[in-house]
Amino acid sequence: xxxxxxxxxxxxxxxxxxxxxxxxxxxxxxxxxxxxxxxxxxxxxxxxxxxxxxxxxxxxxxxxxxxxxxxxxxxxxxxxxxxxxxxxxxxxxxxxxxxxxxxxxxxxxxxxxxxxxxxxxxxxxxxxxxxxxxxxx
Numbered sequence: 563x564x565x566x567x568x569x570x571x572x573x574x575x576x577x578x579x580x581x582x583x584x585x586x587x588x589x590x591x592x593x594x595x596x597x598x599x600x601x602x603x604x605x606x607x608x609x610x611x612x613x614x615x616x617x618x619x620x621x622x623x624x625x626x627x628x629x630x631x632x633x634x635x636x637x638x639x640x641x642x643x644x645x646x647x648x649x650x651x652x653x654x655x656x657x658x659x660x661x662x663x664x665x666x667x668x669x670x671x672x673x674x675x676x677x678x679x680x681x682x683x684x685x686x687x688x689x690x691x692x693x694x695x696x697x698x699x
Contacts, residue, residue: 572677578603580669587665590658591645598650605648606666609640637663 581602585593593599617636618625625632638659645653653659 572673574603574607576670576673577606577666579673580666581606581662583669584662584665588658588661590652590654591662592652594650598648601648602644602651605644606640609644614640634660634663634667637667641666 578599581593581599585591593602614636617639618633621632621636625636638656641663642653642656642659645651645659653662
């Protein structure tokens with residue numbers, strides 16, 4: 563799975579599964595159809611790539627103070643924002659968004675464990691040679 567396009571499609575598929583599971587488990591989240599689901603997945607991916615790093619940067623003291631729990635708030639806010647922007651995708655409130663963000667995070671974690679590459683054979687250590695010690699001045 564070295565192709566960047568294939569990696570992107572797998573990430574979108576995992577995100578789509580996570581959002582679908584969230585719509586079935588969390589009472590305050592609903593999605594009308596698959597076209598809306600596709601729009602939600604693309605928008606969430608875009609927000610995670612562009613907005614999330616900026617939000618993490620600006621709220622870093624809060625994230626450190628809460629020992630990482632602030633990340634759940636950021637993910638929930640992004641989930642809630644997508645619910646406000648996309649017609650046909652409904653998020654009833656903040657706590658439903660927290661539940662949806664947790665389900666999507668859990669789905670991503672499980673998928674990353676399933677698609678993880680097994681460790682390869684140990685690399686051979688290269689013998690050091692006196693010619694390897696170079697000092698640039």
